[in-house]
Amino acid sequence: MSLRIVVTVKYVPDATGDRHFADDLTVDRDDVDGLLSELDEYAVEQALQIAENADDAEVTVLTVGPEDAKDALRKALSMGADKAIHVEDDDLHGTDAIGTSLVLAKAIEKAGYDLVISGMASTDGTMGVVPALVAERLGVPQVTLLSEVSVEDGVVTGRRDGDAASEQLQAQLPAIVSVTDQSGEARYPSFKGIMAAKKKPVESWDLSDLDIEAEEVGLDGAFTKVETATERPARTAGTIVKDEGEGGKQLAEFLAGQKFI
Amino acid sequence: MAEVLVYVDHVDGAVRKPTLELLTLARRLGEPVAVALGNGAADTAAALAEHGAVKVLTHDASEYADYLVVPKVDALQAAHEAVSPAAVLVPSSAEGKEIAARLALRIGSGIITDAVDLEAGDEGPVATQSVFAASYSTKTRVIKGTPVITVKPNSAAVEAAPAAGAVEALSVSFSAQATGTKVTGRTPRESTGRPELTEAAIVVSGGRGVNGADNFAIIEALADSLGAAVGASRAAVDAGWYPHTNQVGQTGKSVSPQLYIANGISGAIQHRAGMQTSKTIVAVNKDAEAPIFELVDFGVVGDLFDVVPQLTDEVKARKG
Numbered sequence: 001m002s003l004r005i006v007v008t009v010k011y012v013p014d015a016t017g018d019r020h021f022a023d024d025l026t027v028d029r030d031d032v033d034g035l036l037s038e039l040d041e042y043a044v045e046q047a048l049q050i051a052e053n054a055d056d057a058e059v060t061v062l063t064v065g066p067e068d069a070k071d072a073l074r075k076a077l078s079m080g081a082d083k084a085i086h087v088e089d090d091d092l093h094g095t096d097a098i099g100t101s102l103v104l105a106k107a108i109e110k111a112g113y114d115l116v117i118s119g120m121a122s123t124d125g126t127m128g129v130v131p132a133l134v135a136e137r138l139g140v141p142q143v144t145l146l147s148e149v150s151v152e153d154g155v156v157t158g159r160r161d162g163d164a165a166s167e168q169l170q171a172q173l174p175a176i177v178s179v180t181d182q183s184g185e186a187r188y189p190s191f192k193g194i195m196a197a198k199k200k201p202v203e204s205w206d207l208s209d210l211d212i213e214a215e216e217v218g219l220d221g222a223f224t225k226v227e228t229a230t231e232r233p234a235r236t237a238g239t240i241v242k243d244e245g246e247g248g249k250q251l252a253e254f255l256a257g258q259k260f261i
Numbered sequence: 262m263a264e265v266l267v268y269v270d271h272v273d274g275a276v277r278k279p280t281l282e283l284l285t286l287a288r289r290l291g292e293p294v295a296v297a298l299g300n301g302a303a304d305t306a307a308a309l310a311e312h313g314a315v316k317v318l319t320h321d322a323s324e325y326a327d328y329l330v331v332p333k334v335d336a337l338q339a340a341h342e343a344v345s346p347a348a349v350l351v352p353s354s355a356e357g358k359e360i361a362a363r364l365a366l367r368i369g370s371g372i373i374t375d376a377v378d379l380e381a382g383d384e385g386p387v388a389t390q391s392v393f394a395a396s397y398s399t400k401t402r403v404i405k406g407t408p409v410i411t412v413k414p415n416s417a418a419v420e421a422a423p424a425a426g427a428v429e430a431l432s433v434s435f436s437a438q439a440t441g442t443k444v445t446g447r448t449p450r451e452s453t454g455r456p457e458l459t460e461a462a463i464v465v466s467g468g469r470g471v472n473g474a475d476n477f478a479i480i481e482a483l484a485d486s487l488g489a490a491v492g493a494s495r496a497a498v499d500a501g502w503y504p505h506t507n508q509v510g511q512t513g514k515s516v517s518p519q520l521y522i523a524n525g526i527s528g529a530i531q532h533r534a535g536m537q538t539s540k541t542i543v544a545v546n547k548d549a550e551a552p553i554f555e556l557v558d559f560g561v562v563g564d565l566f567d568v569v570p571q572l573t574d575e576v577k578a579r580k581g
């Protein structure tokens with residue numbers, strides 16, 4: 001039977017651009033160029049590798065996001081995913097992690113899955129909790145933050161490099177996996193891949209397709225509230241000296257003045 | 262007075278510093294009740310009592326070591342039911358965030374991750390977060406359920422505040438999901454004898470400019486002269502010069518020491534994301550245009566192979 005892999009990918013504001021907040025204190029997604037979160041490229045890559053090693057597999061990429069989030073799906077399709085699902089609804093504006101996990105879980109169930117692969121964290125929110133939340137909602141094992149992953153005979157195994165130890169993990173499918181940026185370079189889309197992606201199916205679902213009420217998501221459904229967002233004052237310019245043979249000593253002098261030595 | 266649950270991060274009974282910092286913050290909100298799980302759980306009590314825990318709920322079972330995350334969620338949920346706290350605080354490690362998130366979902370609460378400060382507010386705790394690579398600072402509140410908040414290391418000073426710290430056995434029944442992900446092997450990290458990167462008061466980092474694994478000895482020598490932890494940029498880690506566990510930045514550790522010394526690091530946004538909240542920042546870089554210089558309190562434009570050894574010698578000389 002075919003291995004159904006769903007990859008969750010997020011469309012995020014470019015980290016090298018000037019990211020800021022909109023008036024309602026949500027992340028401004030209009031004024032900044034967006035892209036497929038770089039950390040989700042690793043998830044797409046591992047999904048493609050697992051699919052290549054399976055007899056028969058299908059890779060679906062799934063995103064919850066605004067109209068432009070289609071760009072992220074298109075990129076994943078051009079890397080080699082087979083089809084895409086875009087959950088888009090005006091009522092989703094301002095959804096937090098708990099709400100996002102609800103939408104993802106419902107969409108993953110509707111799509112049908114044996115394996116879900118996510119990134120380690122989104123590059124804008126950087127919470128790193130959505131995969132664990134989706135696992136909790138779906139009631140399937142979470143095998144997260146893997147720097148190495150493989151699937152064989154309905155079992156997923158992987159290595160999680162934690163603070164205190166490196167752990168070898170194992171779980172039965174269906175399961176939710178997330179992979180780190182140590183899992184292996186993501187491939188670049190080939191020209192052929194980019195052309196092929198244009199013909200691949202992209203389904204659009206809204207909240208009613210997923211039996212989710214507007215109040216459960218968006219700013220109204222949020223469990224947390226950002227009360228203020230202040231731009232950090234730029235650090236005041238420090239002293240910069242050019243090394244002319246005494247640079248190390250001058251630095252030591254500064255550190256001594258600050259009581260570090 | 263309201264009670265505040267504090268999840269204890271410990272290694273075989275030795276409490277890690279970020280947990281003691283959580284106790285300081287918890288006391289601003291109410292009376293800290295600690296939850297310690299797994300091997301050595303009861304041995305944590307003395308240190309926790311010393312820092313303000315009025316109660317220490319403990320439970321040991323092989324499930325905590327043998328399965329990923331969920332057994333700990335089950336236990337924290339049991340503690341939440343037993344105590345009905347005003348808030349739940351968890352250290353912001355990768356695992357801590359996952360535990361906290363699943364707990365929040367189960368108890369119908371909101372979650373805030375990576376708080377760098379916490380204060381009591383009229384409508385519950387207000388968390389300060391540092392976002393977009395620390396270019397913004399936000400104040401956030403949980404508006405539904407018991408606030409579940411994970412807090413970054415070095416967010417508060419550890420303060421002694423002796424309290425009863427009475428040990429109580431927590432009764433936990435594991436959920437069907439608890440044994441879903443088996444830990445089939447574990448290789449503990451070898452200790453370098455240096456301070457833990459996220460907990461250190463001083464961090465000395467090297468980047469692509471260090472130009473080779475062997476050259477990291479120069480960075481380590483400076484770190485050792487200062488009693489500091491060693492960090493690395495992703496470029497240095499990707500080149501195989503230093504272990505990934507020492508990577509500072511968005512996809513590595515986020516550090517907030519008193520002093521950060523960047524050597525041969527350009528200061529890319531993803532690196533800044535992990536160190537920009539350091540109190541004092543110092544850099545050595547041969548390119549005067551390197552963006553890291555926008556952040557520094559003191560910078561030396563020069564070759565790190567000249568500057569760093571001279572600095573190390575000078576530190577040693579001054580320390581006698």
Ligand SMILES: Cc1cc2nc3c(=O)[nH]c(=O)nc-3n(C[C@H](O)[C@H](O)[C@H](O)COP(=O)(O)OP(=O)(O)OC[C@H]3O[C@@H](n4cnc5c(N)ncnc54)[C@H](O)[C@@H]3O)c2cc1C
Pocket residue numbers: 038039123467468469470471493494495496497508509510511512513514524525526527528529530531532535545546547548551563564565566
């Ligand atoms: C999704 C994503 C996540 C990322 N996560 C991280 C992360 O967690 N951490 C991280 O660090 N990066 C991360 N990066 C990578 C980041 O964008 C940069 O590529 C990286 O930080 C560069 O490392 P560097 O400063 O050491 O190297 P470079 O940018 O190459 O800079 C080297 C610097 O060394 C200086 N130099 C060279 N020789 C000498 C010398 N002899 N003496 C003094 N100075 C010298 C040069 O002038 C230069 O400024 C991430 C990128 C992406 C896309």
Ligand SMILES: Nc1ncnc2c1ncn2[C@@H]1O[C@H](COP(=O)(O)O)[C@@H](O)[C@H]1O
Pocket residue numbers: 008009010011037039040043062063064065097100104117118119120121122123125126127128129130131
């Ligand atoms: N809106 C979204 N759409 C699809 N996937 C998402 C979305 N938000 C988060 N994810 C997935 O969850 C991972 C962790 O995100 P986070 O918990 O927000 O840091 C990401 O790498 C994605 O794989």
